[in-house]
Amino acid sequence: MGAFRTLDELNPAGKRVLVRSDLNVPAKDGKVTDTTRIDRSAGTIRELADKGGRVIVLTHFGRPKGREAKYSQKLLVEPLARALGRPVSWVDDMVGPEAEKAALALKDGQVLLAENVRFHAGEEGNDADFARSLAKLGEIYVNDAFATAHRAHASTATIAKYLPAYAGRLMQAELEALGKALDHPQRPVVAIVGGAKVSTKLDLLGNLIGRVDTLVIGGGMANTFLFARGIGVGTSLCEKEMAGTAKEIIAKARAAGKRILLPEDAVVADALAANAPTQTVEVHQVPSDRMILDIGPDSTASVIAALEAARTVVWNGPVGAFETAPFDTATTAIAKAAARLTKAGKLLSVAGGGDTVAALAKAGVEADFSYVSTAGGAFLEWLEGKELPGVAALRI
Ligand code: 3PG
Ligand code: MG
Numbered sequence: 001m002g003a004f005r006t007l008d009e010l011n012p013a014g015k016r017v018l019v020r021s022d023l024n025v026p027a028k029d030g031k032v033t034d035t036t037r038i039d040r041s042a043g044t045i046r047e048l049a050d051k052g053g054r055v056i057v058l059t060h061f062g063r064p065k066g067r068e069a070k071y072s073q074k075l076l077v078e079p080l081a082r083a084l085g086r087p088v089s090w091v092d093d094m095v096g097p098e099a100e101k102a103a104l105a106l107k108d109g110q111v112l113l114a115e116n117v118r119f120h121a122g123e124e125g126n127d128a129d130f131a132r133s134l135a136k137l138g139e140i141y142v143n144d145a146f147a148t149a150h151r152a153h154a155s156t157a158t159i160a161k162y163l164p165a166y167a168g169r170l171m172q173a174e175l176e177a178l179g180k181a182l183d184h185p186q187r188p189v190v191a192i193v194g195g196a197k198v199s200t201k202l203d204l205l206g207n208l209i210g211r212v213d214t215l216v217i218g219g220g221m222a223n224t225f226l227f228a229r230g231i232g233v234g235t236s237l238c239e240k241e242m243a244g245t246a247k248e249i250i251a252k253a254r255a256a257g258k259r260i261l262l263p264e265d266a267v268v269a270d271a272l273a274a275n276a277p278t279q280t281v282e283v284h285q286v287p288s289d290r291m292i293l294d295i296g297p298d299s300t301a302s303v304i305a306a307l308e309a310a311r312t313v314v315w316n317g318p319v320g321a322f323e324t325a326p327f328d329t330a331t332t333a334i335a336k337a338a339a340r341l342t343k344a345g346k347l348l349s350v351a352g353g354g355d356t357v358a359a360l361a362k363a364g365v366e367a368d369f370s371y372v373s374t375a376g377g378a379f380l381e382w383l384e385g386k387e388l389p390g391v392a393a394l395r396i
Helices: 036-050 073-084 097-104 130-134 169-183 201-211 219-228 241-253 296-308 329-341 354-363 379-382
Strands: 017-018 054-057 090-091 111-114 140-143 165-167 188-194 213-216 257-259 265-269 278-283 292-293 312-316 350-351
Touching: 017 188, 036 054, 036 073, 036 169, 073 111, 073 219, 073 354, 097 111, 130 354, 165 169, 165 296, 169 350, 169 379, 188 201, 188 296, 201 213, 201 241, 201 379, 213 219, 213 296, 219 241, 219 292, 241 296, 265 296, 292 329, 296 329, 312 379, 329 350, 329 354, 350 354
Parallel strands: 017 054, 017 140, 054 111, 090 111, 140 165, 188 213, 188 312, 213 257, 312 350
Antiparallel strands: 265 278, 265 292
């Protein structure tokens, strides 16, 4: 991973500190609907302000095409102030005279939120001039936006060339947790990979096989693996054209002495509908007019047994159609088992990705995991073993 500077090495008193956070939260009708990312980002901002820093917060919100009013970040001011327990001032721009004036007017301990960095084409274009203009606002750069670290953008990567750069506390926590889970883990390591499609997780499966001891495959993508083994999957979601790839992954695992856990039994129904009549069958006996919507109790028990024998688990993707009851049964049981083992000090558990976090929250165990990442795309790219530009830029 390489070393990076943290806030332990920074005295921000009296300095203008430019903090790149990821406050890209869900919102509806101009109101933030989930403040998780704001709450998790608040620690760094508060610490810098408490130490006398003059904090200018940069973030993106949504995917605007130019200056689109509905992507203005003004709606973040109030929830951010609430999370910080201190006032937050606002400036309508992120570069230029108005932004510079607002930054220069800050006093020790004050916090300023600037407008959406993506309102400027230079952000996603990773433009050096734009990065330099952003850098003018501050004297120090702190990147706390792990969730945007997979983007090579001006405010996440190039800006680090123009100011002394530090990792914020959330960035640090993400990198430390992820490092413990995959770079230097306690073994055995289990990865649970679910979700709908093999095609979107090929790189991830390829990288994980080299790193973990047991790979659990669940969710819709398991159907493709079963199909590749000649098993009839009825009307289940299945990427038949990926069968060859699935076979290669199985062969690669076998050659490396790794274990792949595929479902042995499944919960089937004739449609994905709440409380649809279900049947539990061996995977070899899926009726031709039924679809697999969850892994069955034997498979669930096998996954839990693998967790009991493991020291580390990395989880991305639910093992069933968890949004619709009762197809959340296996995901919830596995989540609870991982939480119980974590609380008992027997397992380090790291999870990430939007659906996974929602599934853990639904099971009521989010707080019991060792670490739940705030990142979606960045967490996936990290599981793929890719270099994240926002992290690379912080390396010293
Ligand atoms: C995310 O929500 O995944 C990050 O904030 C990055 O946003 P993006 O996918 O629009 O780059
Ligand atoms: Mg995304």
